Amino acid sequence: MATSAVSFGALVTLKELNPSSPHFKQEASLRVTGKLQEYDLETAIASISEGNASLKIDTQHLKVNLRIGSLYQFIGELLIDTNNEAILRARVGRNVDGMDLNLYHQSLQLLRDFQAEQINSRTA
Amino acid sequence: MGDLYYTHVKLLADDVLKLTPSPTDSSSFIFKGKRLSRAETVGIVVTRDFKPGKFVKFTIDDGSGCITCVLWLNQLNSPYFSRRNPSDVRLIAQVATSFASDVQLGVLARVRGRITGYRGAVQITASDVVVERDPNMQILHWLDCMRLARKCYNQ
Numbered sequence: 001m002a003t004s005a006v007s008f009g010a011l012v013t014l015k016e017l018n019p020s021s022p023h024f025k026q027e028a029s030l031r032v033t034g035k036l037q038e039y040d041l042e043t044a045i046a047s048i049s050e051g052n053a054s055l056k057i058d059t060q061h062l063k064v065n066l067r068i069g070s071l072y073q074f075i076g077e078l079l080i081d082t083n084n085e086a087i088l089r090a091r092v093g094r095n096v097d098g099m100d101l102n103l104y105h106q107s108l109q110l111l112r113d114f115q116a117e118q119i120n121s122r123t124a
Numbered sequence: 125m126g127d128l129y130y131t132h133v134k135l136l137a138d139d140v141l142k143l144t145p146s147p148t149d150s151s152s153f154i155f156k157g158k159r160l161s162r163a164e165t166v167g168i169v170v171t172r173d174f175k176p177g178k179f180v181k182f183t184i185d186d187g188s189g190c191i192t193c194v195l196w197l198n199q200l201n202s203p204y205f206s207r208r209n210p211s212d213v214r215l216i217a218q219v220a221t222s223f224a225s226d227v228q229l230g231v232l233a234r235v236r237g238r239i240t241g242y243r244g245a246v247q248i249t250a251s252d253v254v255v256e257r258d259p260n261m262q263i264l265h266w267l268d269c270m271r272l273a274r275k276c277y278n279q
Binding site: 006007008009010011031062064073075091092093094096097098099100103104107110111114115118 | 137171186188232263267270273
């Protein structure tokens with residue numbers, strides 16, 4: 001049957017989101033998670049990080065109270081400029097303080113393995 | 125393995141979108157050869173279209189896909205409910221209105237309901253909506269879906 005009109009945000013970690021990643025594409029819909037490092041009230045541009053990786057988030061369409069140091073999850077579209085710098089234009093954002101990041105990353109891997117298994121079983 | 129027909133089957137959005145209508149029974153959908161009528165999903169509300177007194181239509185993104193959900197709010201003026209006890213109908217309408225106000229962009233929602241088809245697309249006609257405060261519930265739902273798919277739905 002037909003699918004929903006809205007693109008789902010593919011689950012991706014900030015560490016994976018580099019120019020060689022298949023998700024690093026113009027207008028790719030992504031769901032990213034990270035700790036809020038910076039937030040500019042005038043431009044509404046935030047920056048989240050996970051370990052050494054970081055990503056800029058355009059939060060102008062959101063109505064979310066942002067607090068430096070808290071954990072956030074954003075869903076939106078990736079915009080890549082001519083210098084290969086990426087920013088996520090967020091559609092939705094939420095505070096996810098209390099989320100077990102270690103469990104999240106492990107589950108993400110399990111989910112990918114599961115989906116690959118499903119595709120293989122259908123094509124086998 | 126028993127019949128899953130009356131169970132709210134926990135499914136990833138990716139799997140919900142692959143359900144096909146049963147050729148023999150208009151109220152059921154086929155999943156891995158099994159007949160289903162109800163599903164449960166957990167994900168972030170990414171769209172919301174609220175028509176007071178009619179319905180709220182919203183989209184749940186669980187990271188594997190997006191599912192359209194409809195929560196009816198027309199109980200007080202629908203002929204479908206006219207033969208039921210008015211105080212029951214008022215209660216049902218109140219509960220639905222309360223669910224509708226919980227459904228806001230960005231919340232993590234658990235939705236249970238009937239699997240329905242609308243204009244060629246699968247959707248969930250919601251009977252229960254719960255906003256999950258704990259962000260780990262998304263992870264738990266993925267793990268539940270994978271475990272049930274392997275141990276239960278594949279049997």
